[in-house]
Amino acid sequence: MEPSSGLRERKKQRTRRALIAAAARLFTEKGYLQTTVAEIAAAAEVSSSTLFNYFAGKDDILFADDRYRLDTALRFIAERDPDEPPSTFMDRLAEQLIAAFTPTDGGTDEVTGIPNSLRLQLITTVPELQARALRLVQEAQRQLAEALHAAYPDQVDRLTAAAMVGAMMGAAQSARQVSLERNELPDQVIAATRHGIEVAMGGVRAAALRP
Amino acid sequence: MEPSSGLRERKKQRTRRALIAAAARLFTEKGYLQTTVAEIAAAAEVSSSTLFNYFAGKDDILFADDRYRLDTALRFIAERDPDEPPSTFMDRLAEQLIAAFTPTDGGTDEVTGIPNSLRLQLITTVPELQARALRLVQEAQRQLAEALHAAYPDQVDRLTAAAMVGAMMGAAQSARQVSLERNELPDQVIAATRHGIEVAMGGVRAAALRP
DNA sequence: TCCAAAATTACAAGGATTCCAAATTTGAGG
DNA sequence: CCTCAAATTTGGAATCCTTGTAATTTTGGA
Numbered sequence: 001m002e003p004s005s006g007l008r009e010r011k012k013q014r015t016r017r018a019l020i021a022a023a024a025r026l027f028t029e030k031g032y033l034q035t036t037v038a039e040i041a042a043a044a045e046v047s048s049s050t051l052f053n054y055f056a057g058k059d060d061i062l063f064a065d066d067r068y069r070l071d072t073a074l075r076f077i078a079e080r081d082p083d084e085p086p087s088t089f090m091d092r093l094a095e096q097l098i099a100a101f102t103p104t105d106g107g108t109d110e111v112t113g114i115p116n117s118l119r120l121q122l123i124t125t126v127p128e129l130q131a132r133a134l135r136l137v138q139e140a141q142r143q144l145a146e147a148l149h150a151a152y153p154d155q156v157d158r159l160t161a162a163a164m165v166g167a168m169m170g171a172a173q174s175a176r177q178v179s180l181e182r183n184e185l186p187d188q189v190i191a192a193t194r195h196g197i198e199v200a201m202g203g204v205r206a207a208a209l210r211p
Numbered sequence: 212m213e214p215s216s217g218l219r220e221r222k223k224q225r226t227r228r229a230l231i232a233a234a235a236r237l238f239t240e241k242g243y244l245q246t247t248v249a250e251i252a253a254a255a256e257v258s259s260s261t262l263f264n265y266f267a268g269k270d271d272i273l274f275a276d277d278r279y280r281l282d283t284a285l286r287f288i289a290e291r292d293p294d295e296p297p298s299t300f301m302d303r304l305a306e307q308l309i310a311a312f313t314p315t316d317g318g319t320d321e322v323t324g325i326p327n328s329l330r331l332q333l334i335t336t337v338p339e340l341q342a343r344a345l346r347l348v349q350e351a352q353r354q355l356a357e358a359l360h361a362a363y364p365d366q367v368d369r370l371t372a373a374a375m376v377g378a379m380m381g382a383a384q385s386a387r388q389v390s391l392e393r394n395e396l397p398d399q400v401i402a403a404t405r406h407g408i409e410v411a412m413g414g415v416r417a418a419a420l421r422p
Numbered sequence: 423t424c425c426a427a428a429a430t431t432a433c434a435a436g437g438a439t440t441c442c443a444a445a446t447t448t449g450a451g452g
Numbered sequence: 453c454c455t456c457a458a459a460t461t462t463g464g465a466a467t468c469c470t471t472g473t474a475a476t477t478t479t480g481g482a
Contacts, residue, residue: 170381
């Protein structure tokens with residue numbers, strides 16, 4: 001029982017990547033709605049049944065690596081300096097979130113190899129995918145808030161933690177959206193996101209100081 | 212051509228209400244996923260085709276009145292006292308949003324007659340409906356931000372308006388969610404929402420004062 | 423009463439998703 | 453190398469949502 005080495009495991013990873021790659025290619029060529037699950041499976045040389053073994057649905061293929069991103073942020077919170085006060089920590093977390101929101105540029109996802117531009121275009125274009133993305137963000141917020149409370153159990157109660165995370169993420173998203181709708185350049189999108197978080201930070205800092 | 216009186220129009224409204232009522236009843240009795248579109252149509256004594264004439268999809272039936280709620284908030288912004296400064300206006304808007312978030316209690320929706328408890332339970336339970344609700348919230352935020360900017364074109368730019376609305380709504384939602392997950396009473400849910408908005412207001416007020 | 427517009431309907435088709443049982447492949451032990 | 457149990461894959465049926473179309477019915481006004 002080799003958990004991460006055996007042939008079986010390697011083959012599974014290869015199939016998984018093949019499915020993601022096939023989906024990305026077809027979505028780019030024909031669009032999301034015009035691509036059928038059967039076509040993706042065929043392009044990856046597996047049956048449709050197998051596709052559903054790997055992903056819960058057509059939309060899940062695009063969000064295959066989301067747990068990875070979230071884990072990065074959760075680790076950032078968990079591994080904080082135990083002596084750092086909440087107020088300055090929130091400032092650093094803000095920077096971290098800005099970085100996480102960055103994938104506006106022309107790169108490709110580290111884990112899945114999906115071009116960020118494709119993902120972004122699909123999320124803003126296809127209602128079904130926008131909805132999926134929003135659900136993931138909400139779940140991420142939940143966990144971030146929980147981690148924040150766990151990091152400062154005596155100084156930040158669950159409710160305040162949720163409010164702080166919600167304010168930061170909500171402001172960041174809204175501001176970012178405005179910039180994206182203006183078709184601004186990546187640098188400007190990041191600046192807009194930063195501005196949004198900065199607006200929220202006014203209240204977040206105050207909440208972090210008042211235990 | 213009587214726009215809102217004729218028999219034709221009245222009959223349409225009746226059919227619409229019948230569909231919503233049938234859906235609400237069946238969702239309550241058998242659950243959302245277990246209820247088919249055909250069953251809803253049959254219970255309302257129309258064909259499935261007609262159901263799709265009235266609603267874009269099964270999930271839309273539950274959100275039939277959302278435009279109404281949003282319009283209320285938009286009117287609140289549009290009809291502000293032209294001389295009121297942004298900072299105090301935002302305080303009043305905050306109260307307004309808390310009220311809008313209130314439907315936690317045991318009442319039923321004014322427009323559709325759907326019990327708030329049913330809607331809330333379904334939204335938190337069925338992923339598809341949660342996603343739909345989140346998309347509606349995002350769209351509402353967009354319009355609120357636009358209205359806010361329109362109300363104070365010289366003092367609140369679009370980006371800051373979006374950030375303010377995003378922070379308030381994000382914080383309110385997150386905090387409310389925590390309270391709901393604890394199965395708290397309506398009063399406590401409202402208090403939690405208020406707390407969330409209060410956290411966000413710290414930054415929002417500052418942004419409203421800095422033109 | 424008669425007509426044109428508006429609604430409703432039946433029906434077919436396409437596609438996502440679930441389920442299940444059969445067939446295949448893999449890993450490990452002998 | 454051989455064999456077997458477990459893990460994977462697969463084909464295919466079945467259900468349901470959703471869209472599109474063309475026929476039919478209903479409605480309001482002339």
